[in-house]
Amino acid sequence: MAEIQIRNVAKCFGSYQALHDINLTIADQEFMVLLGASGCGKSTLLRIIAGLETQTTGEVWIGGRRIDHLPPKDRGIAMVFQNYAVFPHLTVFENIGFGLRMQKMRNDEVTRRVTRTAELMHIEQLLTRYSGELSGGQRQRVAVARALAMEPDVILMDEPLSNLDALLRLEMRAELKGVLAESNTTAIYVTHDQVEAMSLADRISVMHQGRIVQAASPVEVYRDPAERFVAGFIGNPPMNFLPARNTGAGRWAVANQVFDGPDVPATALEFAIRPEDVRPADEGLEARVRLVEPLGAHLLLTCDVGGAMFRAILDSDMTVRAGDELKLAAMPDRIRWFDPDTSLSIA
């Protein structure tokens, strides 16, 4: 059992507050992704869990044991670093076995475990090589194998794929997911890549300016963003926002149309819809096309709706040109509403 609890953790670097009162529980064997732009505090949080950074206030518990005062080696964690941190003076074998040797494990047991993890990561033919003789992808595999060989309760990964090229990243992503699912470890994975986050995570914690703004399943984060920030961050391109004016009785005027919305007393809300959740129709938001970008399977349109920028993803067999006027119908069950004052989603 390695449930991780983060209780009221805050971190200040001098006068700059990097983390504000973080509370998060990660279930045993869960794959949690911390997602956010650079500088949002996600790496800091991971490093606090690892013990590489000390929180200013708060507690960290792993498996029912408070560990925030322990050095990294006593926390039952293993970590994969962004730049791999494969020791250049040791062979691949000794790299993978490094942690086991530190535990004074018997030689034959070290060999057994190293061989097994190396096979798991498909690097058994590289065991005698040094870091300098490996490609980036191979180093990545060594770094993961080194962490897995420890058979840790918790595995922490800090942007482990971001230094790989696109194709390799895709391949390693799938492989990581498979390997970790079999290993029964709790995983925390930091990334700024939302596709990576979506594909790997059981749950995603979206972070922004030192706070966790939403912690939910990938689908929920995508479909029901809790905050306007999440809606504007997740998705490529992200959600469209249009100002909505209250016309009474839960009816809201958006551009040239009127929609059914939440029955709240506010005078103004924000109407939000994903670019792929609109269809060209006879009735809909009047859009003037500014730019057409063919993406193969789809067309990405950048339009002007009521003076605001609006993006739409349409099927690529449509013929649309810049300057065309379209009517775009929003799928009613995909419309979301945000309070412009609190930025929170309104159900």
Added chain:
Amino acid sequence: MSDTAVLLPDQGQTRKTGRWLYAASVTLLCAWVIVPLYFLLINTLSAPETVNSFPKSFVPEFDLGSLTFFAGFQGMLTALKNSIVVAFLTMVMSILIGAPAGYALSRFEFRGKEAFRLLILLTRAFPLPLLALPLAVMFIRTGLDDTAFGLALVHTTLAIPFAVLITFSLFSGIPVELEEAAWTLGCTRLTAFTKVVLPLILPGITASAIFAFVISWNEVFAAAVLTIENRTLTAFLLQTLGEAPLHLKFAGGFILVVPALIFIFAVRKYLFAMWGIANR
């Protein structure tokens, strides 16, 4: 079109002249360094009579007379031994004292770091041998006067700023993630240092130790001020400059130069890396 056709051969000519000029200057500058050393070599490998005669031959006669005379000169071998002892002590002390500070500078942010850096830089930009004067008095009181250890202390002061800045740049060249990885894999700060950082840094440390050795080996002023009976080679040669015969001076100079040649060769790989980052 026709313009380029006319210009081309001319440009080729200029380029050829340029390349020739470049090669000539490089050769000339190499000669500028080597030829004086070669003259010293001729004098060292000539019989004392030849050294004092005129005119000089421009090829060495491979006579060990001067060197034998040097070895037999009263007190010379002791001075040579003293030089080695002092330089060795300086090397050990400056690394043992300097390297931890270099590590602290590269790995930690702490209050007073800038002040500390300033102290180090100030020390480097200071005519340090001058401080041998008051130390002479202090050493007499503490019984360190005229000892190899006392002089080594002064030489260590000379070498420490370099040791700190060089080890600082060496440690900065080791990604901190390597250490962090070691910590997460079961190392303490100390074992991470000995198992990961030290093996990676050892060649560089050796280079900066050699650098400290050379600083001490070459130092003249403090050595002359602080030693009387236990002269180092530089102090001994300085003292005998007035009355010593030429062949003794040249043989002594040669003995001073030889380790320098070897050491610079040994540390050449690190020379530039050491200075590059140490400057920032």
Added chain:
Amino acid sequence: MNARLLPYVLILPVTLFLCLFFLYPFVLVAAQAFGGADGLSLDNFRDVVSYWKFPISLKNTMLLAALVVPVQLALALLMATMVNRMKKGRDLVLYIWTIPLGISDLAAGIIWLAIFEQSGFLNSMMTGLGLADGPVNFLSYQNPGMVFLAIALAEIWRATAIMLVILVAGIGLIPKEYYEAAEVFGASPWQRFLRVTLPMLRPSLQTALILRVVLAFEVFAVVAALGGTVMPVLMGEIYAYQFDLQNGGAAAAMALIVLGISIVFTVIILRVLRVPKGATI
């Protein structure tokens, strides 16, 4: 160990060491220099400055620095740029050029003595080529200019290497893209040197100049080997006060004067070559 205390523990040895062997003796020198028969006095300074050799040794030291340092700077810059575009033999050339780095000023003095002494190689060469009838005694009272030149040559020969090393390292830190960008925008090699290399090299130039200027004021053993008493310099005078005249107070006062000059020049160099904040590579 407490991670907050650790850096202080690590810098403690150096700090203690420097306090004991750098700051404390510095205070001692100052105390000795300003000490008189009855408390604080400037007597030592007055004595030292009014001594007939003082203006000469000051002038000699300054002139030597003024001649040697600019030549070394120019030479080092030339060598550094040459080596920068070298492909074949770079390591060998660099090794040869940095040999003098390991050679002491005393040894350098002796090496150039082999050239300039009366039965030396310069005389041999000149006689051999028929330029002179017999050996000339260059290093004597009759030829003060020649003595000065010999010392300057020995200094340039010996200490250009340290500047070269600093500058080569500095040039190595300048990303190639800047040169390529400058070239694309039409800068000639000379303009690239003036507009890209020199400004970006400022931190290295700073270090190199400070180190060289301070060391130039400390010139001593080269002079002792080549000039003897023909050309008095400040450091030589300090040595003489300490040993020949047994006047510690005067030696200390002289030491403080050399220190003062060094500090003034360090500050000037830092000022002139200041790197604006945020303008580093």
